[in-house]
Amino acid sequence: MLSVTGTSRKLDPEAIAMINACYQCGRCSGGCPVVREMDYSPRALLRHLQLGRWDQVLFSKTIWLCAGCYACAVGCPRGVDLTWLMSRLRQVAMACGLENLPVKFYQTFVSTIVQDGLLSEPIFLVNYARVAGWQVLAGQLESGWEMFLRGKIPLRPVRLNNGGAFRRALTSLLQQEQATGQPSGGDL
Amino acid sequence: MGQPRTGVYVCGCQGEISKRIDLHQLAATMAKKKGVALCREHESLCSLQGLQLIEDDLRSGEIDRVVILACSPRRHEETFKAILRKAGISEYLLETSNLREQCAWVHEEAKQAYKKAAILAQMSLARSRWLEPLEPLRFTATRRVLVVGGGIAGLSASLDLAEAGVEVVLVEREAFLGGRAAQLYRYFPRLCPPGCGIDYILQKIRSNSKIELTTLTEVKSLSGGPGNFEVTLLQKPRYVMPDRCTACGNCAPLCPADRKDHFDFGLSQTKAIYLPKGFPHPQSYVIDPDRCLGQECSLCRQACPVQAIDLEESPRERTIKVGSIIVATGWDPFDARLVEQFGYQQYPDVINNMEFERLVSPSGPTGGKLVRLSNGQPVKRIAFIQCVGSRDKNHLPYCSKVCCTVTLKQIKYVREFAPEAQIFVFYMDMRATGEYEEMYRLAQEESQALFIRGIPSRVIEDINSHDLILQAEDTLSGQMVKIGADMVVLATGMTPNQEFRQLGERVGLPLEMGAFASGHLQCFPFESRRAGIYAAGTSQEPMDASSAIKSAAGAAMKALVSLPEEIVIRPTVPVLDKTKCDKCKRCMEECPFGAWGWDDAGYPSPNLLQCRQCGICQGGCPMKVIALKHSTVKQTASMVEAFDPSFLGEREPTILAFLCYNDAYPAVDAACEKGLTYPANLVAIRVPCAGSLNVALVADALAGGADGIIVAGCASDQCHFVRGSDLAKTRLQNMQETLQRMMLEAQRVKWLTLNITDTEGFVRTINDFVAELRRLGPNPFKG
Numbered sequence: 001m002l003s004v005t006g007t008s009r010k011l012d013p014e015a016i017a018m019i020n021a022c023y024q025c026g027r028c029s030g031g032c033p034v035v036r037e038m039d040y041s042p043r044a045l046l047r048h049l050q051l052g053r054w055d056q057v058l059f060s061k062t063i064w065l066c067a068g069c070y071a072c073a074v075g076c077p078r079g080v081d082l083t084w085l086m087s088r089l090r091q092v093a094m095a096c097g098l099e100n101l102p103v104k105f106y107q108t109f110v111s112t113i114v115q116d117g118l119l120s121e122p123i124f125l126v127n128y129a130r131v132a133g134w135q136v137l138a139g140q141l142e143s144g145w146e147m148f149l150r151g152k153i154p155l156r157p158v159r160l161n162n163g164g165a166f167r168r169a170l171t172s173l174l175q176q177e178q179a180t181g182q183p184s185g186g187d188l
Numbered sequence: 189m190g191q192p193r194t195g196v197y198v199c200g201c202q203g204e205i206s207k208r209i210d211l212h213q214l215a216a217t218m219a220k221k222k223g224v225a226l227c228r229e230h231e232s233l234c235s236l237q238g239l240q241l242i243e244d245d246l247r248s249g250e251i252d253r254v255v256i257l258a259c260s261p262r263r264h265e266e267t268f269k270a271i272l273r274k275a276g277i278s279e280y281l282l283e284t285s286n287l288r289e290q291c292a293w294v295h296e297e298a299k300q301a302y303k304k305a306a307i308l309a310q311m312s313l314a315r316s317r318w319l320e321p322l323e324p325l326r327f328t329a330t331r332r333v334l335v336v337g338g339g340i341a342g343l344s345a346s347l348d349l350a351e352a353g354v355e356v357v358l359v360e361r362e363a364f365l366g367g368r369a370a371q372l373y374r375y376f377p378r379l380c381p382p383g384c385g386i387d388y389i390l391q392k393i394r395s396n397s398k399i400e401l402t403t404l405t406e407v408k409s410l411s412g413g414p415g416n417f418e419v420t421l422l423q424k425p426r427y428v429m430p431d432r433c434t435a436c437g438n439c440a441p442l443c444p445a446d447r448k449d450h451f452d453f454g455l456s457q458t459k460a461i462y463l464p465k466g467f468p469h470p471q472s473y474v475i476d477p478d479r480c481l482g483q484e485c486s487l488c489r490q491a492c493p494v495q496a497i498d499l500e501e502s503p504r505e506r507t508i509k510v511g512s513i514i515v516a517t518g519w520d521p522f523d524a525r526l527v528e529q530f531g532y533q534q535y536p537d538v539i540n541n542m543e544f545e546r547l548v549s550p551s552g553p554t555g556g557k558l559v560r561l562s563n564g565q566p567v568k569r570i571a572f573i574q575c576v577g578s579r580d581k582n583h584l585p586y587c588s589k590v591c592c593t594v595t596l597k598q599i600k601y602v603r604e605f606a607p608e609a610q611i612f613v614f615y616m617d618m619r620a621t622g623e624y625e626e627m628y629r630l631a632q633e634e635s636q637a638l639f640i641r642g643i644p645s646r647v648i649e650d651i652n653s654h655d656l657i658l659q660a661e662d663t664l665s666g667q668m669v670k671i672g673a674d675m676v677v678l679a680t681g682m683t684p685n686q687e688f689r690q691l692g693e694r695v696g697l698p699l700e701m702g703a704f705a706s707g708h709l710q711c712f713p714f715e716s717r718r719a720g721i722y723a724a725g726t727s728q729e730p731m732d733a734s735s736a737i738k739s740a741a742g743a744a745m746k747a748l749v750s751l752p753e754e755i756v757i758r759p760t761v762p763v764l765d766k767t768k769c770d771k772c773k774r775c776m777e778e779c780p781f782g783a784w785g786w787d788d789a790g791y792p793s794p795n796l797l798q799c800r801q802c803g804i805c806q807g808g809c810p811m812k813v814i815a816l817k818h819s820t821v822k823q824t825a826s827m828v829e830a831f832d833p834s835f836l837g838e839r840e841p842t843i844l845a846f847l848c849y850n851d852a853y854p855a856v857d858a859a860c861e862k863g864l865t866y867p868a869n870l871v872a873i874r875v876p877c878a879g880s881l882n883v884a885l886v887a888d889a890l891a892g893g894a895d896g897i898i899v900a901g902c903a904s905d906q907c908h909f910v911r912g913s914d915l916a917k918t919r920l921q922n923m924q925e926t927l928q929r930m931m932l933e934a935q936r937v938k939w940l941t942l943n944i945t946d947t948e949g950f951v952r953t954i955n956d957f958v959a960e961l962r963r964l965g966p967n968p969f970k971g
Contacts, residue, residue, distance in 0.1 A: 023616065026662075029661030075646075077579055078581060
């Protein structure tokens with residue numbers, strides 16, 4: 001159940017200042033390479049944020065489609081770092097309990113790395129399919145086959161040598177983050 | 189002069205003061221003090237009767253200076269000063285004590301109010317002993333104005349001044365007049381050709397003998413102040429003698445060298461010898477020395493039928509004296525190369541709005557035909573992008589004001605030259621103010637331009653056809669749109685002329701907020717940071733031609749005011765005692781107005797005509813050798829000395845406050861208006877600016893036993909003298925060491941920012957401070 005009460009308080013003053021600064025010129029949308037796939041353009045999403053329409057924002061496709069290319073932020077005349085804002089909104093969405101496919105993808109990605117010390121595609125796909133449903137593999141068949149033919153997919157799973165030490169280090173970092181509530185080592 | 193003979197006058201203010209304070213007793217006490225020749229009580233000193241009393245006493249010779257114990261000096265100081273002048277005495281031999289707004293009206297307890305009144309009177313008497321009979325200072329003025337810049341604002345200001353009977357020296361850097369307006373095809377509101385307006389002004393200027401006009405001339409250096417500036421002008425060589433040249437044009441076809449014509453922003457070329465476009469003045473050819481091949485070539489000289497060419501001409505310098513200066517150096521278009529995404533100067537068909545003006549002008553690169561620069565084909569689809577460089581945190585933070593209306597005007601051009609063309613305008617807001625709104629309506633209704641509210645992120649070019657593609661979100665419908673265009677016009681904003689900016693910094697005329705003087709400020713319109721130098725037109729801020737002409741009239745008016753026959757300034761100027769000066773230069777560095785120079789012996793010397801009499805120099809001088817007349821360190825020290833820190837009794841803490849005259853003192857005066865009262869523990873001394881207070885006086889006050897000290901001034905960005913508050917704050921902070929050595933708590937000295945409306949804040953601070961001082965206990969130096 002997605003809970004949006006008190007969500008706006010989750011945004012830091014810097015983010016709030018940026019949201020207020022936007023004067024809706026639309027340059028961000030003009031440069032966005034994936035705008036046509038989005039339900040709300042980057043500009044429209046920021047408008048919904050200004051009006052406090054959190055249900056539109058957190059349930060949108062927009063925040064998950066953002067490719068992080070920075071075309072929007074570079075041109076913004078009001079200095080809004082929209083790319084960073086998008087990543088904050090994803091964090092807020094997850095903190096509110098949102099569980100869509102992209103969320104499951106991210107979570108599986110991270111847990112695979114924590115487990116094995118690196119990302120091996122076959123292992124990752126299997127882990128992902130387990131939480132997302134085996135139908136996600138169907139969409140990967142064609143490109144997966146091509147990759148396999150080119151030797152990009154090792155049949156034997158690759159694991160890190162001292163996986164245990166890495167796992168312990170990463171786990172303790174993540175626990176620290178949980179405890180202090182502060183992200184460690186920059187935004188993901 | 190002998191011993192001072194002071195007349196002390198105690199005013200009851202029709203009962204307003206006498207109701208709270210026993211004035212009989214006060215008068216009796218004052219009459220016995222040393223140096224007091226007489227002491228009178230009156231119910232209303234500001235009445236005709238009261239004033240006559242003072243005047244008679246002055247004329248009788250019994251007294252030679254006046255101390256008035258009455259209402260706030262802000263109320264009647266000028267009234268009393270006038271009486272002194274009437275009696276033939278220097279108005280600076282007057283001292284006023286504020287027994288009403290800062291005593292009777294704000295202290296409820298009568299005994300305490302009396303004690304405070306007595307202390308105030310004592311302090312005023314002490315100061316009065318150090319007053320000097322100052323007279324206004326007079327200087328002869330040069331009744332001539334220098335106008336820098338021969339564009340529409342400079343031309344207009346020159347004419348306005350000349351018609352007011354003032355001599356004008358007008359200098360223009362280029363070989364032609366008319367500036368940027370001359371580069372336009374049409375200008376609004378009437379969409380007439382600028383040539384008409386400029387020609388009209390030029391005819392009048394040529395027939396006005398009061399205007400001396402030279403082109404190819406720049407300002408090399410300037411010094412001095414209002415009424416007596418000295419300016420060195422540099423006239424660059426033309427290499428053609430204008431009184432011989434008939435502009436026959438025989439020379440140019442033979443010239444082997446060419447140059448980019450910057451009148452057309454480099455879109456066209458001329459030979460190295462050329463007749464400037466616009467309004468060449470004089471009507472003569474000019475040689476560009478950077479491109480000319482020189483003596484070895486000389487083809488032009490051989491071709492010239494009247495031997496007008498002089499390849500050996502050298503630059504000429506001359507120095508003139510003027511009374512004031514108007515800077516009308518104009519603007520440059522924002523460099524759109526900085527917004528790389530739009531492809532300016534990468535794609536040939538992306539141009540800025542000034543280049544567009546040249547494109548449609550008959551004297552321009554295409555002879556006035558609206559064709560593509562890439563292939564010469566007629567323009568069928570044209571797109572304008574607004575706000576390029578303006579309103580942008582990454583470039584110009586301000587709005588350049590004119591670009592929206594310029595685009596609306598240029599849409600009309602498109603209809604005139606390409607009636608069938610499709611026109612698109614990508615905008616954020618359309619700012620067409622006043623009657624220009626009609627241009628907006630016409631652009632939509634008649635010219636049928638399509639306005640898309642959304643700025644493209646970038647412009648893309650097809651390498652072969654040079655066709656341009658723009659993609660943007662039409663925010664009004666929420667849909668993405670993609671437009672193909674033959675030409676993209678970037679509505680670029682205005683920046684101040686770059687070359688003059690460098691000179692500006694050399695002469696202490698820095699740019700603020702992107703211009704020499706922001707024109708819309710209410711307090712100092714047209715004034716730059718340097719007294720006597722005014723800004724007109726777009727060197728002030730972005731504006732259209734009609735506003736530039738109006739602003740020129742305003743600047744001319746202000747420049748006129750700096751030109752009396754004689755300059756009379758108030759004598760409250762800083763004076764340096766060279767015997768103790770160690771030439772540390774702090775006064776020169778801290779002065780916000782650059783008013784300190786050197787004298788022949790290497791001592792700092794104030795330029796009195798540039799000085800704004802704030803006293804920041806006095807406040808900072810570590811040797812205390814600078815005296816700001818009528819607010820000298822000695823005079824203030826005498827008040828500090830006369831202050832008895834135990835005036836309310838042994839147990840009561842007392843606070844000495846130094847209040848700046850601009851905001852802090854009025855804020856405290858306003859307490860009575862707001863019905864507020866505060867403890868009588870506070871005694872105030874007014875100073876011209878918080879920065880004029882030398883912190884040695886704070887140390888003196890503490891050594892004398894004052895329990896607490898307050899220094900109050902305007903907010904940092906509102907100080908009338910730019911830095912006074914900031915410097916006062918810093919100096920107080922630097923006092924920490926001194927306080928430690930004196931074994932005094934740092935909390936005893938407070939800086940207070942007081943806005944003129946901050947009375948409530950002030951009252952709260954005083955109450956808190958008194959409580960704090962009670963907790964801290966008395967100053968160990970007391971008693």
